[in-house]
Amino acid sequence: MMEGDGSRCPECGAELEVTGECPRCREREVWTWARARTPLVILAVFLIAGFSITRAAAAHHAAEQSRLADEWYQRGVSALVAHQPHDAVEDFETALVYNRYAPEYRLKLCAALVDAGRISEARSRLLNLYDERPGDAQVNLQLARVETLRGNLNQALRFYQGAIYGAWPAGTDQRAERVQVRYELAHSLLKVGQQQRALSELIALSAELPPVADEHLHLGRELLAAGDPGRAIQEFQIAHRIDRRNVAALIGEAEADVALLNYDSARRHLADALREQPQNAEATSMLHRLDAVLAIDPFAPGLKPAQRNARVIAAYNTATARLISCGVPLEGPMPNTNGPVGDAPVEFTQQWPGLRNWAQQLKPYMSERRLRGRDDVVENTMRFVFQSEATVSRYCAHTTPADDALQMLARRRWGTE
């Protein structure tokens, strides 16, 4: 405590009180309304002016930033369309400098990054977006694609589900987008051999589709490609019911019937299709193929033995001709088949000796007289034919319509056996 015996204040020089306090400083330290009024009013005026100036400047700045962002974004979109993803990435990055959080810019950047093969960068940015917008369907879809590319199927599935059940931007056809995502998901699953899960997704779609023939046709084709001709037929039938004159639906039904080995039903549908549209090339060609299959089938009911044997010999000749055309030496010296021979891979050449022996064993029987009464040889010959066609078709592109017909027949017969 300072003594107050007449000493002076070090701040202002006024005489101190007995308590050691300076009256003038104490008075100065008290801010009354009267004292504060003028400065506060002036400050308020400055504040208003400051806010007005800053607001004008910020508005102008924001407009300029927005213009630049849009300009660079458009450049990026053009580059993306022109398949220049690296340029597009730079353009979108620049656009983001001027509009840092625009989700559509960020999504486009991610798409460009994926196109440019910069998957980890795209993933990092997408995860960032996902944190901010976990329910955004577009973000989920992009992430699903990225995870698919990374081979991370479980994560991809999670994000695909997020895309299906997420929110799409206003103005888009949400149902159509969801349907597309399901198709994409099914394709991704099929690519990695998850056929059953892919089928589940496609089946789930069936309930979501509107009564539009084309939509059901599309789903039918997807189901057929995914290996479920039974459900595919149902979708083609729905399409046909919606549009009774829909030729594509009839052809689809025929294709599914073929897959189910119901050749007669398939022929009926194709005939219906050709009645509706006699010039339809696809239906005509398919009908010819079917006829060809039925014409070479040695097991067709009602055939006389001589006719059957003739079909067996023809099938044998077709199969051996294909073997020869694909490089299998049925006569003469056998090359070393423990390695590739020419273009033929080792997996193929290793089967050559077996096929040759089999063909040579059957060759003496290939006459109508020798086959007569030898059902066991007929059976064995057709096994050889189907086996060699199946083997060769895996390694050799060369094929004829007769080979195709034999393969269809193989499917039919092996499928029914």
Added chain:
Amino acid sequence: MSPVERNVDTMVEGAASTPVRRKYFDSLRRMLGTTGLVSMREEQFFLVLAIIIGVFAGLCVVLFRIAIETARIYLLGSSLRPGFPRVVLVPTLAGLVLAFLVIRFFPRVRGSGVNQTKAALYIYDGYIAPDTIIGKFLLCALAIGSGQSLGPEDPSLQIGAGLASSLGRWLKLSRERLRLIAPVGAAAGLAAAFNSPITAVLFVIEEVIGRWSAGILGAVVLSAISSVVVERWFLGDQALFRVPTYHLAHVGELLAYAALGVVGGVASLVFVKALHWVRPRLRALPSWTQYFQPALAGLIIGIIAIRFPQVMGAGYEFMDQAMHSRYTWQLLAGLAGLKILATCLSFASGTPGGLFAPALFIGAMLGGSVGLATQQLFPQLQVPVGAYALVGMGTLFAGLLRVPMTSVFMILEISGNYSIILPVIVSNTIAYFISRTLQPTPIFDDLSRQDGLDLPSLEEERELAVLKVEDAMHAPLVRPLLAEESLGTARALAHSSEAEFFLVSLSGGAWSGVSRDTVLRNGFSDDVPLGSVFAPRLPYLYPDQSLDTALRAIQDWPILPVVHRANLRQLVGTITLPDILRTYRQTNLTGE
């Protein structure tokens, strides 16, 4: 009637003309007069002023950021990769203009602004010249906008401090408040620049003020918050970075963060040493060269930027890219090295601008580099590169600027993710330790000493051993007298002892003291209890209190009691003025 009440009277007199209204205004007058709504002491007014300062600083920083951005677009174009020859010509020519303006018109705007604010606080009674604010605003906008490798945060800090200083002087605040007002403005400026109020408050407390004081803390917090509110109003409330999700994939990852700490510590060291070496040498060159140094720095930066435009300006957009695995780890490491070079040149040449953004840039690049390298070495860890870049920023902040607490909270505030705290602490602590061990003087202290200013080193002050009462006290020479004892007992003790002063323990833990003469020669009879004779008047101390407290308390007393905190009547020692002085002297001699 007090002056306050008189004021209220004046204010409401005209309005209170009818009896009912007069009654109403009488009650209002009483209420205002007693609650202090109309009048307030300066410390209360200071809080109001802090908000106003925050608002003004926020407005200024918004305009400052717009000015930098506009300058960049006009000078370098809107592309992230300015084309040649613009990329070389602009920083070079702008360097010439900057040098001319700095030397001729704004000589005080050199440097980052942190030391200038500290100088205002410790040397110039809170004074920062208004022309410094204008110069800092314009020249930093030109420097950063033209691609000099500097940042806007520290200049924002000084602009805020300068505004506050001008406002305080205009309002004729007391000297004590004027001195404190600069840091209040500094916090506001930095908070708006970073869009992070906690970081700003901590930095100002840790680096500028150096102590936690309730009187200043409230004002600093208020100003920081109000400036951030204003900044967000105009520029949006988005965080500085789009920070990727973080989670510690494996405990072993902490080793990688420790490695980042080592790398960050070494990089900080290289940066400080380089600046320490380059700056005085450039300043020692003939004075005419000062006109060309910023241009030369700009030329070199421009040449680097032909291939690596990332080194230009503050570089926030590239930090964002580094967080998302945009570059290879080799390129990131290279960019960190180039940024150190570019920033050293820009800063040492006298170009005004800040070091915060370059520190963050270097940290982000090094962090990303370590993250990517870890990713390649241990692909099973699923390392999030963005998290490494983020931690790297804090690491450089800790190592270079030597503000460990600020560096930790800055990362938490930027990321909004508290699970990152463990890596941040590990990495920052290591970087701080390396930097502190191998470069005892922090960068800002080093720079101020190069400028001939002996500003207090707050880090050194923090590290000073605080002397305590227990270091100076000794065991009592004579037992204390108790209030229940009689005066006769006291006299017997005085006769049997050679002590000149006796401590008296009174009821309720109070203490009094009495000299030997008073005990022996007073007129009371022997059976009078001591408690009825002696009133409590002697201050007492605790062993853990600082020696400064003891020095202030001892005044003219020959001896003071040191008591137990749990039992105020238990004497654990005594202390005298010679004890205190001897302890100080010994400490100075041993240098502890």
